[in-house]
Amino acid sequence: MNAPHRWLQNNPGLGDGPIPVEPYISPEYYKREQEKIFSKVWLCVGREQELPKAGDYKVKRLDAAKTSVILMRGKDMRIRAFHNACAHRGNTVVTETGEETFGASKAAIVTCRFHGWVYGADGALKLVPQESNFYDCFRKEDNGLAPIHVDTWEGFIFVNVAQTPDATLAEFLGEYAGHFAGFPFDKLSYEFTYRTYLDCNWKVAHDAFAEAYHVETIHAGSFPNAFCGGLENVKLMGPHRTSAVCLTLGATPTAVATLANSLAQGSLVAVRGESMLPPTLNPDHRPNFAFELSVLFPNTLIHVSEGIWFTHQFWPMGHNKTLWEGRYYVAPPTSYSQRWALEHAMTLQRNAWLEDTATMEDTQRAMESGAKPFQNLQDDEILIRHGAHVVDTYVNA
Ligand code: FES
Numbered sequence: 001m002n003a004p005h006r007w008l009q010n011n012p013g014l015g016d017g018p019i020p021v022e023p024y025i026s027p028e029y030y031k032r033e034q035e036k037i038f039s040k041v042w043l044c045v046g047r048e049q050e051l052p053k054a055g056d057y058k059v060k061r062l063d064a065a066k067t068s069v070i071l072m073r074g075k076d077m078r079i080r081a082f083h084n085a086c087a088h089r090g091n092t093v094v095t096e097t098g099e100e101t102f103g104a105s106k107a108a109i110v111t112c113r114f115h116g117w118v119y120g121a122d123g124a125l126k127l128v129p130q131e132s133n134f135y136d137c138f139r140k141e142d143n144g145l146a147p148i149h150v151d152t153w154e155g156f157i158f159v160n161v162a163q164t165p166d167a168t169l170a171e172f173l174g175e176y177a178g179h180f181a182g183f184p185f186d187k188l189s190y191e192f193t194y195r196t197y198l199d200c201n202w203k204v205a206h207d208a209f210a211e212a213y214h215v216e217t218i219h220a221g222s223f224p225n226a227f228c229g230g231l232e233n234v235k236l237m238g239p240h241r242t243s244a245v246c247l248t249l250g251a252t253p254t255a256v257a258t259l260a261n262s263l264a265q266g267s268l269v270a271v272r273g274e275s276m277l278p279p280t281l282n283p284d285h286r287p288n289f290a291f292e293l294s295v296l297f298p299n300t301l302i303h304v305s306e307g308i309w310f311t312h313q314f315w316p317m318g319h320n321k322t323l324w325e326g327r328y329y330v331a332p333p334t335s336y337s338q339r340w341a342l343e344h345a346m347t348l349q350r351n352a353w354l355e356d357t358a359t360m361e362d363t364q365r366a367m368e369s370g371a372k373p374f375q376n377l378q379d380d381e382i383l384i385r386h387g388a389h390v391v392d393t394y395v396n397a
């Protein structure tokens with residue numbers, strides 16, 4: 001029997017009072033988040049495997065940090081990051097074609113579409129058409145792309161748009177990095193991605209994924225009687241947080257799910273081994289451990305289990321507009337039957353994510369009505385309480 005209110009007992013500094021709704025609905029509060037959080041801290045913007053070759057590049061729009069970032073691998077195989085802004089008349093150098101834009105250049109260059117200025121993977125301005133028409137004061141060497149701080153951890157690429165970041169990536173990740181060190185993120189490289197725009201604050205989306213209390217109700221269709229509603233092994237690590245979600249072991253899989261699970265370990269609703277888990281994960285070796293649910297502050301959730309990992313990211317585009325991206329990774333299939341089994345797992349996960357995202361716009365509308373200025377959180381919603389506390393601390397710093 002677990003002690004009642006055990007997470008608050010472990011973290012009394014977070015308080016037990018209701019949480020204000022204002023930070024979810026206020027345009028002014030969002031402006032401060034842009035300035036004090038998204039323009040200051042390290043943000044996870046991709047995986048190294050997305051840029052395997054020299055000259056590969058990716059553009060990621062970061063509305064919350066008021067920029068668009070070019071990530072490019074140079075011929076020296078280093079990944080560098082730059083603001084996607086041309087020194088000529090300010091156009092984006094690489095035209096964005098969606099939420100993420102990918103490209104490849106054998107010469108490791110990018111060319112601005114407007115008047116053809118060419119930049120190298122080191123950011124240097126290499127070529128200006130009709131250069132002699134510019135005046136003597138113009139110097140190519142002073143007009144490269146504006147660099148952005150970039151670093152990597154376990155194959156994840158992070159950027160920090162601050163001129164001088166307050167912390168290195170390693171300092172920012174702190175204990176969180178050690179918690180997941182050694183998990184084979186790279187080997188589980190077969191990916192599927194879903195994304196959608198939601199008319200809700202980014203924290204509404206975060207909160208809906210940062211607890212298991214909703215599973216019995218919201219996921220009664222996709223995951224009937226599959227997961228426990230509480231959390232285990234909650235650990236707060238600076239601005240980051242983690243916990244374990246467990247199985248009830250009471251679910252009755254359908255015949256199709258049983259067949260899929262026997263072919264490939266792609267579904268979360270199955271008892272899993274521990275061979276891939278670092279010792280920090282499921283330290284008590286719970287037989288019903290399902291997955292680690294962690295929040296890498298501010299907007300990335302990383303979940304890890306034997307043979308599976310998945311992320312959620314919430315990209316604010318306004319105080320009540322968010323781009324949500326869900327990514328799920330497993331080992332690449334080695335047969336058609338495994339490919340089918342993974343398709344089954346993927347569809348199940350998609351349905352569950354549709355169930356999750358379907359609550360978010362309703363929550364935002366109800367919050368904006370002003371009828372309920374506070375939310376009441378229970379003990380197993382401690383990750384949400386911690387999230388609200390951390391955001392408020394940054395915003396008021
Ligand atoms: S704005 Fe880029 S070349 Fe003119």
Ligand SMILES: [Fe+2]
Nearest residue numbers: 208209219356
């Ligand atoms: Fe959910």
